Each structure stands twice: as C-alpha cells, then as structure tokens.
Amino acid sequence: MARARIEELTASAERDFLLDIFNRRGFARELHRSIAFIKRYDATGALVVLDVDRLKPINDTFGHAAGDEVLKAVARILSEQVRSSDVIGRLGGDEFGVLLWHLSESDARAKAAELEEAIDRLSFTFGDQTVRAGASAGVALLDKRVNPVRALEEADRAMYIRKAQRRHEVRA
Template sequence: MKKARGKVASRGPAAKKRPGRAASSKSAAKSTAKSGSKTARLNKTIPSKRKRKPAAAPLAKVRRQVSALKTELAAAQARSDELQAWADTDFLLDIYNRRGFERELDRSLAYMRRYKATGALVVLDVDRLKPINDTFGHAAGDAVLKGVVAVLMRHVRSSDVVGRLGGDEFGLLLWNLTEVDALAKAAALEEAIDRLTFVFKGHSVVAGASTGTAPIDAATDAASVMEAADRAMYARKTLRRDRAHLAL
C-alpha cells in the first residue's frame, strides 16, 4: 500500500526572517543619534578647560598710562637733580661747597685738556673771621662771609666758578686768564674785601682777606693745582698778617 505524499512537518519552531540591509542601516542611525545626543549632554555638563584670553586694553587707556609714567619719571628726575644741587651747595652762602667746587674743577680741567684752554685757580682766606666770631658771635661771622661772597660775585664772570672750600676759605676758578691777569684779579679781590666795613654792637670791623693763585693748563691735575694755590695763599697771609686789623 502506497503512502500518500505529504509535506514534511518542521520539527523545530518556525525560523525567523533575517533583517535586511535597510533595517540594519536604520538601527545604526538610531545608535549614532543616541551616541551623539549623549556626547552633547556630556559637553554641556563638563566645563571647558581652555583659558580665555584677556581683552586688550583700549588704546586711549594705554596712552593715559604712558603719559602718567612719563610724568612720574620727570618728577623723579627733577627730585634727583634737586638732591644733587643740595649736596653740592653751601646753604648759608648759596654757592658751591667743597664737594661741588671740586666736581666743577674736575670738569673744567677735563675741558681744558681736551681743548687746550687755560685759566687760574685762586684760593682766598678771610683773615680775621675767627676773632670776629669769638668777639661778636657766629651771626656776625656769617654776615662777614656773606659780605665777602657778595664782593667775589661782583668781580667774577658768569663762566667763572666760586665755592666755599670750608670755614673761612674760598676757591675761584677763573677761565681764560694768564698768570699775570690772575694775580691782578687776586689783588683786586683783596683790596675790595679790605674796604668792607661791618658794624657789630656799635663797633666797626674790617676783616680783610689773603689770596693765592696757581695757573691751570692742559697738563694740570686737580690735586696739584689746589696744593699750589693753597701754599701761595698761606705765604701771602704771612706777609699781610701785620697789616690785617680789627677795629673795635
């Protein structure tokens, strides 16, 4: 007996259909979208580590700052010049002190060496200042010194240099003078100061002064010319000692 042909029954569960290419692309797109959305959320929550560059100052502000700095610098320079002048000035007499005079002497000698110029140094000593101080007080002595400086300033040119070397001693740096002219100038200074008369406590007082000169040329140095003028002054002072007088 022949068995009837029939369909062979499937032994397992029915097989599922495999997804096609379109389904795979759609699934990948969804996955990418989800990933992008997650990254965007992370970027919003994590602060950026990059530092922002400071904004450039406006040009007008920079110019104001530069102008202010220039003003401060000019004020500082003026203050420095003022302090330098104070350090070189005799405040009682308003002329150079020894420090200032020696600085000017060094400058002048450098100029003379370079340009072959000449001049003379005069050292002047007030003869009777100590007795005046002892008898009438230091205020009287200060008045004598001021009177002497007034005479010196009337007898020198604007290019010459006058300074107080200390106590009753003065220095004069005279430009473009021969030794003969310098000796004549020194004699004129002595004569003018000898004529000065001061009155203290009803007494007429004459101080007098002695001078010494030394020529300056391109080969001169400061120490030697100061020493030479000082020696000449003391020699002159010895000669004048008997003539110098104090009228009381």
C-alpha cells in the first residue's frame, strides 16, 4: 500500500497537472534515459523545443483560463502529431519539449516545421475576438556524443533563433 502511494506521488511529481504530460522534471528524466539508450545502442534521435508565440498577450487580454485553453490545444496537437514512442513535456510556462526517435537531421527539422504549422493553424475565440497563438521550434540532434544539458541548451538556442526569424517574417 505504501509502495503504491510512493509510486503514485512520484508519478504525479513528474506530470504537468494541467496538461497531463511530463513536466520539466519528468521530461528531463526521459531525456537522460533517451540519451543513455542512444549511447548504448548507437541510435539517433532529436530534441525539439517549442515556445508558444503570443501566449502572454492572450493571458493579459483574455485571462489565464484562455491561456490554459491555448496550452491544452498545443499539448493535444503535439500528442496527435508524434508517435506513441516519442515523448512530450512542458518545460515551463509556454515552452514544450518533444523527444523524437530514429530520425535523420532532415526528418527532425521537417517534423519541427510540421509541428509549428499545426500549432499555427489553431485559432481561438474569446468573447467576440478570434486569435491565433503559433509556435517557434528549435532542434538539437541526439547522438552518442551529446549530453542532456547541452542538448537542451542547443535546442533552446535554435528555438530563439527561429522565434526571431518568425518575427521578422511577420513584419516583412
């Protein structure tokens, strides 16, 4: 009985209560496991970090319940767009991570673009206004030479570069 309760508490400590996906802690554990597997079996994979665009203005204008609706829709899209063997997590307020298995670099970048496009197509109606959120994605390839901290830093850096590119595309 106590063992089951400990397992239940451990599992809940690694899940995002709002989205029912891994939180940062659970995702970090899965990232470490994935890299250990990749090193042992000389496998490949990719880490995609996505940042939800325009979430702060949505929260500020329509309230946090509206922002939560956006986050739930993004989590649903990510779940629908990846394989059951892939891993999804919420890294922070508006940031998500996706671990993808057995992909080439071009396939990983194509999948990141697909995820951006799927999230970009989402629209939300709050009151009498329809708004879009969107997402910017960065990719880090996972191989036997990478460590988890560097992978997250690399994907995060790539995501911020992509976010700046998308801002420029909107203005141009």
